[in-house]
Amino acid sequence: MIDLRFSEEELEARRDHIVQFIRETAESAGTDRAVLGLSGGIDSTLTAYLAVEALGKENLHGLVMPGAVSDDENMSDAEWVAQELGIPYDLFEINPIVNKFLDTYPEAEDDQLAVGNARARTRAVLNYLVANHENALVLGTGNRSEALVGYYTKYGDGAVDCHPIGNLYKQQVRQLAGHVGVPEELVEKPPTAGLWAGQTDEEELGIDYDTLDAVLALHVDGPLSVTATAREIEETTEEQVERVSQMYERSEHKRRVPPAPEPLE
Template identity: 75%
Template sequence: MIDVRFSEAELEQRREHITEFIREQVDAAGADGAVLGLSGGIDSTLTAHLTVEALGAENVHGLVLPATVSTEDNMSDAERVAQDLEISYDVLEIEPIVDSLLEAYPEVEGDREAVGNARARVRAVLNYLVANHENRLVVGTGNRSEAAVGYFTKYGDGAVDCHPIGNLYKAQVRQLARHVGVPEDLASKTATAELWTGQTDEEELGISYETLDSILATHVDGPLSVDATARVLEVDADTVERVRAMYEASAHKRAAPPAPEPLE
């Protein structure tokens, strides 16, 4: 595999670059701070640390948004992050809202993907409800690895005002988290979006983050062909092609909704 991790000097540069980015985004919007969802996972944990560093704890509001499929450990970790950073936070149960959607359209009952995405979109609505009320920006927690292959919910966890760690591969997220002082048990924990019971990111993606990061860095974001990438990384060409296909198929998720070209 290709090592995408930063040098020590690069780590500190990234830390400063991201915190400055957060400050610039909030200042440009004339906002009073930031709202972000806390899942107990490494992405939201790192983002919370960097947002507090950028804005101060008093200007960051965390939302813990459990559903029936959320594990107690993850929700406990989410609250622990808020408490360790000394930010204000609320715990808002989303399942009653999801249930009301299923009552309105019962035909979707049992469609795991549709209901899972509905949970992500309900969380986005609550993030913006609080952010609008408090004149804050919604800070996203998505990383480069997941964005590149469309592993996020359109208008769900992708519905944010800015993506501070959006240019970091998953390995870099974990590395930077350790650099800024995130406890090791959080920095190394198994990633899960918790959209349904027992879900893990790598199992759903069908590929490890180490392999995904390497393919993205050398092929999708890099200069190597499918065959050259497969040879360098010692993986099947089919795996490289599948990542490329995921990247291309999810392009619509990373772009603004299209409109027809204006008529002359």
């Protein structure tokens, strides 16, 4: 497998760079506060650790937002992270809100994807409700791997003011998390978006993160062809590389501001 891990010196440089990014982004917005949705997963946990370093624990407001299908263990981990870091946090049950949407439009009730995305968008609305009230930034938790293949909900977990770890592949997220002191059990926990019961990221993506990272680094971000990439990555087929490439191309709209017609001359 392609090794994308940093050296110790590079890890410390990435840590300092992200901490400074959070601090400068807040300052440019005229605030010293931020709101962060905590899921109990590695991405939100690493972001929380770095945000506390950048802004101070009293200036980071954590939101734990379980839904009908949220794993109890994940929610317990989310609260544990908030308590371990000493940040103020609130717990908001989103299921009553999502149920109101489904009462309004019951035709979508059995549509797993639509309802899952509604849960993600409900969390985004709550993030901004709190952030607007407190004059705070909304910090995102997206990493580079998920951004490149569009593995997030448009106007859901993608609706944020900045993505502090958005320049890190998933493999690097895990490594930096360990470097800053995130407990090993959280670093190695299988990632899940928690959008429906039993959902895991790798099962939904159809590829493990280490392989995904390698394909992205060599083919999407890198210069290698489909064939050369498959040859470089052990037990990876050209079909898998093509599939990742297609996910990248089809999710381009998520990474852009909504388009408008060009002005008429």
